[in-house]
Amino acid sequence: MSPQALNEQPFEFGDWRVEPARGVLAALTGGAETHVEPRLMDLLLLFAGSAGRVLGKDEIIEGVWGRVVGDDTLAAAISRLRSALGETPERRYIETLPKRGYRLVMAQAARVGGLRAEAEAAPKAAALVAQGRAALAAPFAAARAQARLYFEAAVAEAPGWAPAHVGLAETLAAQHVMGQGGGSLAAAKASAHAAVGLDAGLAPAWSILGLVTLLADRDFAAGDEALRRAVALDPELSSAHSYRAFGFAAIGRFVEAEREARRAVELEPVSLMARGALLQILLTARRYRQAVAAANEALALSPLSSEGWYAKGWAYVLSGDEAAGVEALLRGLELWGIDLDQIARLRGLHAQGGFPALCAGGADLFETQKVMFTPRLTDVAFLRAAAGQPNQAFAALGAAADLDDPYLVFLPWLPYCDPLRDDPRWPRLLEKVRLVR
Helix, strand or coil: CCHHHCCCCCEEECCEEEECCCCEEEECCCCCEEECCHHHHHHHHHHHCCCCCCECHHHHHHHHCCCCCCHHHHHHHHHHHHHHHCCCCCCCCEEEECCCEEEECCCCCCCECCECCHHHCCHHHHHHHHHHHHHHCCCCHHHHHHHHHHHHHHHHHCCCCHHHHHHHHHHHHHHHHCCCCCCHHHHHHHHHHHHHHHCCCCHHHHHHHHHHHHHHHCCHHHHHHHHHHHHHHCCCCHHHHHHHHHHHHHCCCHHHHHHHHHHHHHHCCCCHHHHHHHHHHHHHCCCHHHHHHHHHHHHHHCCCCHHHHHHHHHHHHHHCCHHHHHHHHHHHHHHHCCCHHHHHHHHHHHHHHHHHHHHHHHHHHHHHCCCCCCCCHHHHHHHHHHCCCHHHHHHHHHHHHHCCCHHHHHCCCCHHHHHHCCCCHHHHHHHHCCCCC
């Protein structure tokens, strides 16, 4: 491992705050500073990122000097580093292992810049995590299942490496959100806690812990505390802002939700997932004109985004522009995999019976025809509500509640459900849904 591979942001190391860019050790008690020569700082960074494994002499010499030096030179440098750190028999930092090398023996290895050095992980684990992230980026159920296998293999390969646990937690949470539950939420929470326990300075670990806390416990305060910690560690972590937006929207704080969602888009402008989350928040907040604008921006990036067209259609319909909304909805359904004959039939239903007839036909299709992206029960429920079919709408929402569909945390505000709110079954449904508190 090369010291240049480490993130040279300040970090705590034993009794010291290490500032690599300044070449300074600052005492945590009293703040007295000790300047160390560049070679010793490189040596300290090497040990700080070693996670307590034995470093052979050749590895240290290659990582710090980059050329051949004698054992005496190495031993002298180790001695000067020990002296700079104020090592005593009671407070040891570096252990000499005869004929093997040296090892960091602090009670807790340092976290460098909030991240353990990637070199801690076995190369095979790092490769598995990369494969898992590539699979997780694909919007298919099979891809999420494959991502889970990659991350589980990475955890088995390097159980002490936090990024592997982060990836597994993110995948399990994604499976739950998309209705592939099977106990995945409890496992996601366990993986997120493992990641934080392994590296308390890793922002993505706190970010996914915040999300799974919101999903599993419906506890806004606890979830947002973790997410705020993630943002403090890395203000440019898009996922943390996106998850905070979810949390704020789940308790009806839509101004803050929109702010966080727009920040996530700003940080990752080409992320359709971030843009989709913004769209859903704008629709839930009944900001239809802004939702149309956000949908247009998403579609400018990806004209074939079925979710973008579908959300744009609902924004138009809910704002009163039914004609434009129907065209956008039909385009979204076409991109979802509904064949052209069925699209023509839906168009005919609309011509004969208006928007309720179109919604009834769309719900029938969602329940009977396989499409590229399996519709959620909530999608069926919203169509049934708009079609004037409350019995079927309540049945679909009840089934979604039985599956703990996280989208139902927005139920008190969803405009699609307005036709159902005066029904005596509505209060009972709200009692059944686990809302965020």
